[in-house]
Amino acid sequence: MVMDRRGQHAPTDQVLMNCSAFDGTGEGSVGDQAIWLRSDGTVAQVGDRQAVLDAAGATPQPVNVVDLAGGYVAPGLVNMHVHLGLALPGAMTAASDRTDPAARALQMAGSARRALHAGITTARLVGETGYTDFTLRRAIRAGTVPGPRLFTAGHALCCTGGHGHDSDGLEADGADGFRRATREQLRAGADLIKVCVSGGLAGEHEAIETPQLTDDELSAVVTVAHDWGRSVTAHAGPADVIERVIELGVDGIEHGYQLTPEVATEMARRGTWYVPTITVSRCREFFEEHQVPAWMMERALGAGPRHWESLQHAIAAGVRIVMGSDMPPDAPFEGTTATVREMEYMAEAGMPPSDVLRAATSRAAEWLGASGQVGTLEPGAAGDLIVLDADPVVDVSALRTLHAVVQGGRAVRDDRGHWTREESR
Numbered sequence: 001m002v003m004d005r006r007g008q009h010a011p012t013d014q015v016l017m018n019c020s021a022f023d024g025t026g027e028g029s030v031g032d033q034a035i036w037l038r039s040d041g042t043v044a045q046v047g048d049r050q051a052v053l054d055a056a057g058a059t060p061q062p063v064n065v066v067d068l069a070g071g072y073v074a075p076g077l078v079n080m081h082v083h084l085g086l087a088l089p090g091a092m093t094a095a096s097d098r099t100d101p102a103a104r105a106l107q108m109a110g111s112a113r114r115a116l117h118a119g120i121t122t123a124r125l126v127g128e129t130g131y132t133d134f135t136l137r138r139a140i141r142a143g144t145v146p147g148p149r150l151f152t153a154g155h156a157l158c159c160t161g162g163h164g165h166d167s168d169g170l171e172a173d174g175a176d177g178f179r180r181a182t183r184e185q186l187r188a189g190a191d192l193i194k195v196c197v198s199g200g201l202a203g204e205h206e207a208i209e210t211p212q213l214t215d216d217e218l219s220a221v222v223t224v225a226h227d228w229g230r231s232v233t234a235h236a237g238p239a240d241v242i243e244r245v246i247e248l249g250v251d252g253i254e255h256g257y258q259l260t261p262e263v264a265t266e267m268a269r270r271g272t273w274y275v276p277t278i279t280v281s282r283c284r285e286f287f288e289e290h291q292v293p294a295w296m297m298e299r300a301l302g303a304g305p306r307h308w309e310s311l312q313h314a315i316a317a318g319v320r321i322v323m324g325s326d327m328p329p330d331a332p333f334e335g336t337t338a339t340v341r342e343m344e345y346m347a348e349a350g351m352p353p354s355d356v357l358r359a360a361t362s363r364a365a366e367w368l369g370a371s372g373q374v375g376t377l378e379p380g381a382a383g384d385l386i387v388l389d390a391d392p393v394v395d396v397s398a399l400r401t402l403h404a405v406v407q408g409g410r411a412v413r414d415d416r417g418h419w420t421r422e423e424s425r
């Protein structure tokens with residue numbers, strides 16, 4: 001028996017059969033499919049069961065066949081707004097020791113592992129502290145610890161005292177200061193740049209409406225990031241601030257608590273991305289569990305109705321919406337995870353289920369510049385997928401029945417033991 005570096009059996013090609021599959025791009029799931037995964041962890045072929053079995057069987061190497069017992073397969077989820085080191089004001093902050101890098105690394109690694117088990121095979125990190133995210137990204141790539149494939153911004157950038165300054169933000173002031181802060185993230189290996197241009201829910205001395213960056217500061221960030229081929233996403237709430245920052249070249253908007261039809265139309269026209277994180281203004285249960293202070297609870301839940309309208313304006317205008325939870329992706333919430341609840345809310349706000357699924361797979365990959373690598377089940381893509389009991393393209397709530405997760409061709413969660421019964425052919 002050949003063992004690989006993780007002490008498990010050396011991988012062989014495998015065919016997952018007896019399943020329906022959504023490939024991440026289409027309008028629906030296709031029945032009686034099989035998915036051939038190569039030993040290197042990539043997808044070789046997806047299609048009609050017998051055709052795929054025949055093709056895989058015609059190759060000289062052994063092939064393991066896994067019976068998914070009629071399950072529904074979709075690409076592994078891509079969560080576009082994650083903080084693995086999240087510590088909201090209140091009990092979470094009290095319980096975390098920000099001065100101890102080892103404690104932070106362990107917290108983030110634990111959160112990464114739980115996110116992966118919840119079906120998130122790729123995550124975009126939009127604000128972490130102390131550059132631990134880059135170490136973790138390397139460790140996950142090396143197979144040292146389990147976790148989603150990470151695309152990370154490093155620190156979020158904010159003005160002195162601005163949103164996130166007391167958590168994941170790196171403070172800067174003036175155009176020179178922001179140029180330097182941007183370059184520091186690029187030096188560390190940032191895949192994108194995150195900048196906080198207005199107030200938010202978790203800053204005690206600000207309001208959602210507070211503008212926080214001047215035009216020259218934001219232009220400095222955008223110019224440097226774009227020169228280096230990185231996109232810029234902005235934590236932004238009020239419509240007038242959003243209108244101004246997309247004009248200055250920001251590629252995406254996080255939260256957008258107060259979009260108007262006019263600004264949503266302009267975002268659609270420019271192709272600006274939007275990550276609504278709609279759950280953050282309606283997750284009372286989560287806030288109560290973590291004992292956030294009363295001012296934050298009031299502000300967050302108070303923003304809820306207007307935030308919901310924003311999402312509906314974006315849907316109506318045809319804005320490119322992608323899925324991000326902001327809450328820990330696996331956090332238990334209303335009988336499921338924050339990620340699944342976020343997707344249910346997107347559907348409840350008016351997105352067709354196929355669109356919600358694309359927002360959490362192929363469309364998210366597009367923003368990451370990772371189309372064809374993650375977010376789709378197509379030849380050459382990573383063998384990242386989830387297995388459900390029902391069709392998520394009919395009803396997004398089918399994601400509540402998730403019972404297996406495969407990343408890079410490896411089953412990292414297998415509640416039903418499908419992989420323990422695999423047969424060699």
Ligand SMILES: [Zn+2]
Nearest residue numbers: 081083126326
């Ligand atoms: Zn956030």
